[in-house]
Amino acid sequence: MLQLIAKAGKAYDGKIPGVSAFTAALTSKGTAHRTSQEFAEEIDFIGANINGEATEDVISINAFGLAEHFPKILDLFSDAVLNPAFSKEELEKEKKKSLSLLKAYTKEPDWLASTLLEKLLFGTHPYGSFLDEEGIKSIDSAALRDFHQIYFHPNNAALAVVTSLPMTTVLPALEASFGQWKKTDVPQQSLPQFPETKGISIHLIDRLASTQATILVGHRTFGFADTNRIGFSIVGSALGGGYTGRLPYIFRQIHGWAYETGASSTYYKDAGVFAVKTDVPKEITAEAIEEIYKQLVRIKTEPMSKAELEIQQKFLIGNYLFSLESPARIASCALEIDCYNLPHDYYKTYVSLLSGVTPAIAESLARAYIQTEDLHIIVVGDAKSTKASLEKLGKLTVYTTDLKQVQSFFDSREENH
Amino acid sequence: MLRLFKSFLGIIVGLTLLFPNNTLGKSPVSDETPKIDFTEYDLPNGLHVILQKDSSVPVLSAYMLYHVGSKNEAPNRTGFAHFFEHLMFAGTENILADEITGFVTGVGGQMNAVTNYDHTGYYINLPSNELKLALWILADQMMNARIDSVSVETERRIVKEERQTRYDNQPYGSLYEDIVSLVFAGSRYAWVPIGSAQYVDRAKLSEFKAFYKTYYVPNNATLAISGDIDIDSTKNAITTYFSGIPRGKSVPNVTLRHPLLVSKKPKTIEKPTTPLPTTVHVWRTVPFNHPDYYALKLLSYVIGEGRSSRLYKRLIDGEQLAAEVNVTAFGLEQSGFFSIIVAGNIDSNFETLDSNLTAEMNRVCSEGITDREFKKALNRLKTELSSSYETVFSRAENLATYHALTGQTSLINTSFERYAQLIPDDIKRIAKKYLTTKKRFCLHYPPARP
Numbered sequence: 001m002l003q004l005i006a007k008a009g010k011a012y013d014g015k016i017p018g019v020s021a022f023t024a025a026l027t028s029k030g031t032a033h034r035t036s037q038e039f040a041e042e043i044d045f046i047g048a049n050i051n052g053e054a055t056e057d058v059i060s061i062n063a064f065g066l067a068e069h070f071p072k073i074l075d076l077f078s079d080a081v082l083n084p085a086f087s088k089e090e091l092e093k094e095k096k097k098s099l100s101l102l103k104a105y106t107k108e109p110d111w112l113a114s115t116l117l118e119k120l121l122f123g124t125h126p127y128g129s130f131l132d133e134e135g136i137k138s139i140d141s142a143a144l145r146d147f148h149q150i151y152f153h154p155n156n157a158a159l160a161v162v163t164s165l166p167m168t169t170v171l172p173a174l175e176a177s178f179g180q181w182k183k184t185d186v187p188q189q190s191l192p193q194f195p196e197t198k199g200i201s202i203h204l205i206d207r208l209a210s211t212q213a214t215i216l217v218g219h220r221t222f223g224f225a226d227t228n229r230i231g232f233s234i235v236g237s238a239l240g241g242g243y244t245g246r247l248p249y250i251f252r253q254i255h256g257w258a259y260e261t262g263a264s265s266t267y268y269k270d271a272g273v274f275a276v277k278t279d280v281p282k283e284i285t286a287e288a289i290e291e292i293y294k295q296l297v298r299i300k301t302e303p304m305s306k307a308e309l310e311i312q313q314k315f316l317i318g319n320y321l322f323s324l325e326s327p328a329r330i331a332s333c334a335l336e337i338d339c340y341n342l343p344h345d346y347y348k349t350y351v352s353l354l355s356g357v358t359p360a361i362a363e364s365l366a367r368a369y370i371q372t373e374d375l376h377i378i379v380v381g382d383a384k385s386t387k388a389s390l391e392k393l394g395k396l397t398v399y400t401t402d403l404k405q406v407q408s409f410f411d412s413r414e415e416n417h
Numbered sequence: 418m419l420r421l422f423k424s425f426l427g428i429i430v431g432l433t434l435l436f437p438n439n440t441l442g443k444s445p446v447s448d449e450t451p452k453i454d455f456t457e458y459d460l461p462n463g464l465h466v467i468l469q470k471d472s473s474v475p476v477l478s479a480y481m482l483y484h485v486g487s488k489n490e491a492p493n494r495t496g497f498a499h500f501f502e503h504l505m506f507a508g509t510e511n512i513l514a515d516e517i518t519g520f521v522t523g524v525g526g527q528m529n530a531v532t533n534y535d536h537t538g539y540y541i542n543l544p545s546n547e548l549k550l551a552l553w554i555l556a557d558q559m560m561n562a563r564i565d566s567v568s569v570e571t572e573r574r575i576v577k578e579e580r581q582t583r584y585d586n587q588p589y590g591s592l593y594e595d596i597v598s599l600v601f602a603g604s605r606y607a608w609v610p611i612g613s614a615q616y617v618d619r620a621k622l623s624e625f626k627a628f629y630k631t632y633y634v635p636n637n638a639t640l641a642i643s644g645d646i647d648i649d650s651t652k653n654a655i656t657t658y659f660s661g662i663p664r665g666k667s668v669p670n671v672t673l674r675h676p677l678l679v680s681k682k683p684k685t686i687e688k689p690t691t692p693l694p695t696t697v698h699v700w701r702t703v704p705f706n707h708p709d710y711y712a713l714k715l716l717s718y719v720i721g722e723g724r725s726s727r728l729y730k731r732l733i734d735g736e737q738l739a740a741e742v743n744v745t746a747f748g749l750e751q752s753g754f755f756s757i758i759v760a761g762n763i764d765s766n767f768e769t770l771d772s773n774l775t776a777e778m779n780r781v782c783s784e785g786i787t788d789r790e791f792k793k794a795l796n797r798l799k800t801e802l803s804s805s806y807e808t809v810f811s812r813a814e815n816l817a818t819y820h821a822l823t824g825q826t827s828l829i830n831t832s833f834e835r836y837a838q839l840i841p842d843d844i845k846r847i848a849k850k851y852l853t854t855k856k857r858f859c860l861h862y863p864p865a866r867p
Contacts, residue, residue: 037734040724045789047796049723066800093737100740100762104692107588107865209689209865211585212578242527243518253514256571259579279582311523318525321544324474325808 001162002077003331005058005339008151011126011269012189016143018131022094023144024052024059029090032083036090039076048073050080056127056268058339059151064328067165071173078177081152086144098136106401109214109279109380112205116403117218117275120203120376123195127268132402153184158338160331194220194271197374202289202390205399206383206406213285213381217292218275219371224267224340228365230350231357232265235366237312239263239299240276244311246295251278257288269340274370282381286389289377296372303363317351450802450833455816456648457826460656462664463636467816467826468651469643471809477644479551480540480813481559484639484821485632486533487610488751489671496612497620499532500576501628505539506530507568510561514568517554524550532610535750536821542810545645549654555640556658559633564625573617580611588690589862592697592758595686599858600701600754603676634665641817644809673751675701683767683859690865693740694761696770697860698778702755702851705748706823711836712847713746713755718794719786719844720744720777721757725793727777728757738765738773750822755852767861778852785845795836802833 013019028043028050030036043050048065050073063077105111115130122128159178161170197219222228240247240263251261261278276296280288304312323329333347343349379386383398390396398406455469490497508514521528526543539558541551584590594609601607640659642651678701703709720727721744724734732739743758757778761770806812806829820826 037725037730044723044725045793045796047793047798047800064800064804066803093734096737096762097733097740100693100760103763103864104588104740104760107690107692109586209586212581214586242522244522252575253571256574257578259575259582279578279586281578281581311519314525315522316525318522318527318544321474321476321525322527322542322808325476327807 001327001331002063002073002159003060003328003335004077004081004157004159005060005335006152006157007057007186007339008059008147008156009055009057010129011057011191012147012151013126013129016139016147017126017129017135018139019143019147020054020059021131022091022139023084023086023147024054024061025094026086026090026144027052027061027080027084029094030085030087031079032085033079036087039080042072043076046072048076050077052080060335067163070163070165070169074173074177082178082181084148086141086148088141091139091141091144095136095139098131099133102131102133102136107209109207109210110277112207112380112401112403113214113216113277113378114275116203116205116378116399117216117376118273119403120201121194121197121218121220121273122271124192125194126191127271130403151186153186154178154181155183156186158335160334162327162331191270197371197376199373200375200377200394202377202394202396203379203399204383204387204390204396205378205380205401205403207380207401208382210282210381212279213282213288213379213386214277214279215285215288215292216275216277216378216380217289217296217375218273218378219375221265221267221272221274221369223270223272224336225269225342226272228369229265229267229272230353231361232365232369233316234309234312234354234357234362235299235370236263236265236274237316238304238308238362239295239370241312242315244315246299247276247278247292250291250295251280251288255291257281257284282385285379285381285386286393289379289390289393293372293375296370296375300366300370300372303366304359306359309357309359309362313354313357316354320350320354450799450830451806452830453806453812453816455643455826455829457820460635460660462660462662463634463638464659464662465639465820466652466655467639467641467820468646468648469641469812469816470646470648471643471812472645474809475545475645476542476809477545477548477551477642477646478540478542478809478813479548479555480538480641480643480810480817481555482536482538482639482641482817482821483633484536484637484668486535486537487608487612488534488605488673488749489632490605490608490612492605492608494612494616494620494624495608496576496580496610496617497624497628498537499610499612500572500617500620501625502530502532502537502539503572503576504564504568504625505558505562507565507572508563509557510563511557512554520550521554526550528554534606534610536818538814538817540810540813548642548646548651549658552654552658556662559635559638559659560662562629562633564622564629566622569620569622569625573620576611576617577614580614584611586690588688588692589695590690591686591688592862595684595860596697596699596754596756596858599684599860600678600699601675601752604673604752605671606673606749606752630665632668634668635659635662636664637668639817639821641813641820643812643816675752678856681858683771683861685861685863687863688865691862692864693763694765694767694770694864695759695862696761696767696774697756697758697862698771698774699754699756699858699860700852700856702746702753703748704751704753706825706828707748707753708835709847709850710746710748710753711832712839712843713753713851715791715794715798715836715839716781716786716844716848716852717744717746717755718797719790720781722794722797727781728759728774731777732759732770732773736773738762738770763864767863771859775854778848779854781845781848782853785848786841788841791839791841791844798836799833
């Protein structure tokens with residue numbers, strides 16, 4: 001397994017939303033030495049995979065295959081990283097596919113909810129942008145070439161290799177493939193501020209096909225490298241982890257409302273998102289939201305007992321232990337250290353840092369980082385069944401499944417006063 | 418440049434020390450895949466035990482498989498086996514439901530279950546020093562599950578919500594249900610394990626108790642444990658926890674009978690969640706360890722795996738008719754199907770999608786595949802098999818499943834040989850036997866009106 005990351009993710013899109021995503025996707029679709037079809041034929045023949053994708057902070061190019069094919073995999077991998085062609089023809093194919101995939105995503109309740117949440121939390125910052133039809137259509141191959149030229153440099157990248165091949169084989173091969181890659185300065189990014197969230201707002205994405213209500217309640221937290229991240233994971237788990245977290249227990253065991261309810265944290269370089277998610281019968285949408293809110297308040301005001309904390313600590317330590325079985329996860333851990341400037345011994349100290357959290361520390365983290373005053377509540381459901389009960393909870397904005405606000409004559413009249 | 422190599426040098430050293438016995442990545446000899454060493458035996462009460470030692474990471478997975486699934490249900494009780502699976506977590510005579518989850522979570526473990534057409538698996542993954550906790554819970558579930566009306570009514574609601582969340586509320590959520598109702602019509606494979614809400618509503622407490630007594634017995638079960646274990650002390654612990662459970666009555670065999678297939682016109686399924694014009698071509702085929710299955714699996718790679726596969730090249734790259742193609746050779750214990758799912762681009766129509774697909778399948782039946790395509794498929798399979806058993810859970814699950822459904826646990830190691838013995842002509846022969854237009858079923862999912 002080879003994984004290269006370049007600090008060239010969505011955050012670097014600048015004036016061209018989606019340029020990082022398309023740059024990543026096209027690295028394996030034709031190079032200076034091979035057409036897209038030739039590349040595909042070569043990598044498929046050895047039963048291996050190479051693909052590129054962009055996340056919020058990085059582009060990652062990943063290769064996976066059997067050790068016996070290492071020289072060939074490395075040849076194709078380095079070609080994709082160093083010499084992508086970004087041909088107009090391949091870009092047009094990718095754009096056509098993307099338009100269809102966008103159509104598919106807008107039918108998925110989870111995608112709709114999380115995309116809107118990030119749009120609200122991050123505003124004009126690139127973390128909050130999503131590629132819409134207009135954005136897809138306006139991408140051109142010159143933009144991809146420029147992007148690659150600006151950001152794909154060894155001093156702006158890191159490479160992880162997970163294998164049991166000996167170093168005496170691997171290192172010289174990497175040197176031969178990447179040794180000539182020249183260090184080049186990379187421009188600084190200047191990014192807009194995140195918007196402030198004021199008060200509790202409710203957002204309904206009107207999805208006619210919905211047979212349930214999908215609820216997502218969230219707010220911003222801190223970036224990946226924040227030293228509170230490890231301790232806060234215990235708070236998150238106590239609130240919404242596994243079967244024993246407060247929310248899944250109440251929603252499933254006590255009320256029988258939902259099959260899966262959980263709280264999770266996602267972390268990017270400059271910010272994090274904490275969110276609670278569930279899917280419930282439409283009739284109890286408002287009641288479910290009130291219960292979620294009640295538990296957010298309660299985790300701050302009714303701190304965990306030692307027993308409750310220890311269960312979650314053990315659970316998280318166990319999850320970490322099991323994650324070490326996966327070479328992909330190990331590669332990611334290594335690259336996280338590089339990407340987020342974590343201490344080099346971060347994963348060596350992870351378990352002891354987790355174990356060192358006390359109920360008092362957990363309480364102070366809950367008070368500091370769980371929001372109950374400034375929140376976004378997102379519901380994906382059919383407006384006919386859910387709008388009325390949601391309006392009773394607070395100020396409601398309604399959206400189509402293209403994530404465009406539904407304007408009503410009366411709303412806009414009110415705003416003009 | 419120095420920084421680049423400096424940071425990963427340390428990582429490489431760390432990793433090779435972490436995996437001293439790692440079978441993954443060992444340069445395999447050309448026609449082999451890494452071998453999994455295991456030992457197996459029966460307890461006097463009929464419980465089949467499989468133990469696999471691997472000390473790469475100090476964890477283990479304990480997987481208890483019961484040879485009962487949705488094919489053991491009556492047509493007016495679909496979803497019953499899956500509903501029952503939920504009840505197994507409602508507690509036992511000795512352990513409360515909250516205690517089960519609390520104990521497992523509290524030692525850093527994970528647990529869950531899955532109901533399939535042929536079998537139901539319950540697994541507990543734990544740090545390896547907690548083996549006895551897993552054995553205690555699995556044994557008590559087998560012998561002393563508390564099945565009462567409170568848990569039945571709670572889970573009745575949950576199971577229906579699960580169906581909504583995972584299927585009814587999702588694009589293409591009905592797809593597999595639609596496929597099996599077509600290709601397996603008239604047999605007990607004709608519905609999906611989640612079943613139908615109307616029948617979930619009718620399931621009675623007395624029926625659950627009878628089901629437990631019939632199927633949840635040691636002579637109908639396989640216990641596989643993989644991970645950082647000591648074989649001898651594990652055998653002793655298994656004897657301690659399981660040998661006192663009495664053997665149950667012999668479990669009735671279910672032999673499915675499939676009516677003769679009749680080729681029909683495409684069936685149109687309108688759902689408000691469908692985003693793109695999607696066509697499905699599907700054929701009934703063979704069980705997963707049938708001699709003909711192996712050729713079908715390789716063929717699925719040739720036509721649908723990777724960007725150099727036939728359908729990707731023609732439909733996505735070439736004609737740009739489709740956004741995604743999925744080809745699956747699906748095998749169950751007593752039958753199987755071969756499916757091609759094509760999600761067309763927004764402006765594609767069914768006639769064009771179908772005629773292109775038909776043309777490609779006709780080409781396979783008349784001309785077969787090339788030597789290079791055959792080798793490519795074999796290489797893809799080798800990569801998949803070599804990386805399928807990375808985790809203790811995947812090993813335990815596969816060991817148990819191979820034993821329960823085929824009686825040959827060793828297939829986990831030898832299945833690759835069955836593929837490697839084929840030749841390209843076998844692929845053509847099998848395609849002509851099973852995948853002709855006459856034997857094909859077709860489903861159309863038109864995009865939902867905006």
